[in-house]
Amino acid sequence: MDDKLLIDILKNQVTKALGCTEPGAVGYAVARAKEILGSEVKKINIEVDKNILKNGMSVGIPGTNERGIIFAVALALVVGKSAYMLEVLKDVDDKSIKRALEIMDSNIITLNLNEWMQGLYIKVEAIGDTDKSTVIIKNSHTNIIHESKNDEILLNETTSVSNNFNEEKSKPTSNEIKYEIKECSIEDLIDFANNVSIEDIAFIQDGINMNIRIANVGLSEQIGLGIGKYLKNKATDVFSMAKAYTAAASEARMSGYLLPVMSSAGSGNHGLVAIIPISYIGKEKNISDEKIIRAVTLSHLVTIFVKVRLGALSPICGCGVAAGVGCSAGLTYLLGGNKEQIKGSINNMVAGITGMLCDGAKIGCSYKLSISVDAAVDSSKMALENIFIPDDNGILDSTPEKTIINLAQVSNVGMMSTDSTILEIMLNKC
Missing domain, CATH: 1.10.4100 (2-methylcitrate dehydratase PrpD)
Structure with a gap:
């Protein structure tokens, strides 16, 4: 293996992260779904695998006194920018915290466990007055494999997973x-x-x-x-x-x-x-x-x-x-x-x-x-x-x-x- 590939692997895998990466990854997906929707989010449905749920339940959210995935989702709706990736919540301030708490109280966020999905999995559906966007992350925290708005597929990178230790078989994406x-x-x-x-x-x-x-x-x-x-x-x-x-x-x-x-x-x-x-x-x-x-x-x-x-x-x-x-x-x-x-x-x-x-x-x-x-x-x-x-x-x-x-x-x-x-x-x- 040449040096360049290992350097590329390092640059891909050694990255800045703000706070715990599990709620950060969910926030990243939410921010991207919000951007694709392009209008006010009236309802948001989150589906995650058991490990994301486990790791996101009790951890503190950066710059706040709050904990957990649902608050991270609410905050991502207020300040999240997908360009920040795992630093998606870094623009947090007192005003955005207050607004995120109001969003939580409005009960527009639904968080569900996907009991059957093996490996890291996050699915976000953001629903507006007339449109819906969907974003799916799979296998690693920032690996978006699907984006869509209504019936239009914007991104679809399918993966095949071996039954042998859940290892990736298909050629890796970037x-x-x-x-x-x-x-x-x-x-x-x-x-x-x-x-x-x-x-x-x-x-x-x-x-x-x-x-x-x-x-x-x-x-x-x-x-x-x-x-x-x-x-x-x-x-x-x-x-x-x-x-x-x-x-x-x-x-x-x-x-x-x-x-x-x-x-x-x-x-x-x-x-x-x-x-x-x-x-x-x-x-x-x-x-x-x-x-x-x-x-x-x-x-x-x-x-x-x-x-x-x-x-x-x-x-x-x-x-x-x-x-x-x-x-x-x-x-x-x-x-x-x-x-x-x-x-x-x-x-x-x-x-x-x-x-x-x-x-x-x-x-x-x-x-x-x-x-x-x-x-x-x-x-x-x-x-x-x-x-x-x-x-x-x-x-x-x-x-x-x-x-x-x-x-x-x-x-x-x-x-x-x-x-x-x-x-x-x-x-x-x-």
């Missing part, structure tokens, strides 16, 4: 270029991180700056539960401080702080795990900026590599088994590990943290991120000492690539009913 990474090996990704021109990946620094900025906010302001501050006060070394920084950033983000983060593989929290520990540890250890950028690049690529197998959303916590795996590989690279140690750190990580469930996006995710960073650090340190969990253990296999495929089979086949069970518990509490 928005789905991520699937091309399946043709790579982990060694290919390491070679890319080593050899790509630093100018071609200089944009990775923007994400480092962005995510460290929100981490500093989480540690300096009174936000959330104080998990990041607690971890900082208990920190004894650079590694535990990196854990505190990552947790604090997630706390600020999940609370709805009005700052964007750089996401990875469709998730802002994945971006925090993939970036912050490596960049913080690298800076504190006086490692060169170039080495840090290359290590973060590898972290992103491994995260994407795992996520294309798992799917955009999954019953297991991607911050651990995707971004955490990427972080472990990136840390091992940063600290001078060779290819075998980097690959070994991936197996170590999967051996340890595979079972952490995703029970929706919420402020408590900041603790899960801290656990993921802790595990990534230990997995990397063990690998650097040539301690590798053997491949006859559990779902581990002879290569990290095979291990990741096994992990995907457990998540996508073995845990098919897990999300439904989690969602049922969450809905029954409401």
